[in-house]
Amino acid sequence: MGQKVHPEGFRLGVKRKGEKVDYKSAWYSDRDFAELLGEDLRVREHIEKKLSRAGIADVQIKKAAEQGEIVIDIHTARPGIVIGKGGSEVDALRGELEKITKKKVQVNVREVSRPELNAALVAESIAEQLAGRAAFRRTMKRALTSAMRSGAKGARIQCGGRLGGIEMSRQETISEGQVPLHTLDADIQYGFREAKTQMGQIGVKVWINHGVADDTPEAMRR
Incomplete structure (x- = not known):
């Protein structure tokens, strides 16, 4: 039986002097880990389904446990599709994510230049x-x-x-x-x-x- 390791796993948890480790999700919980992980999966699934034609490169999630807020950074090659005319699409996406998570959500759109x-x-x-x-x-x-x-x-x-x-x-x-x-x-x-x-x-x-x-x-x- 083959033993396969995801390539990103070779670099997780490794921090050299002057470097930082970038995780796709940044939060910590002692008791609600399973619930918060499921929340991440639902958020990512919804974004990937709704923005399937937007060229999504990465979705990074940050959570502030004290305030109950979620910050989502969407890295995309086509920011215009994500934002929409006058910001209508990103506002709609924010509302849908708030319904899914029952929390305040902030969505940041980051353009992938190359x-x-x-x-x-x-x-x-x-x-x-x-x-x-x-x-x-x-x-x-x-x-x-x-x-x-x-x-x-x-x-x-x-x-x-x-x-x-x-x-x-x-x-x-x-x-x-x-x-x-x-x-x-x-x-x-x-x-x-x-x-x-x-x-x-x-x-x-x-x-x-x-x-x-x-x-x-x-x-x-x-």
């Missing part, structure tokens, strides 16, 4: 093209080239699923530059999306190296 360097948005773009029956090798190569031209130190793209028909399931991987997945000496961003195609369900995984690459022989062998 979507081609965001692993989640790259994975989403590939998944959408595959769902539109695009050739997967050409789509993967185009996304990889765009990321490298935009300044990435390295990138790796993996598509897995029934790419070869009903009888065989396989995965395709392409990479360029350095993407040492198990080192803390590089800022590796990970993204995952699923695409429903006529050939079945396809998973798209993207790793993008934004920082200093680890060029040691041990890292290069991984």
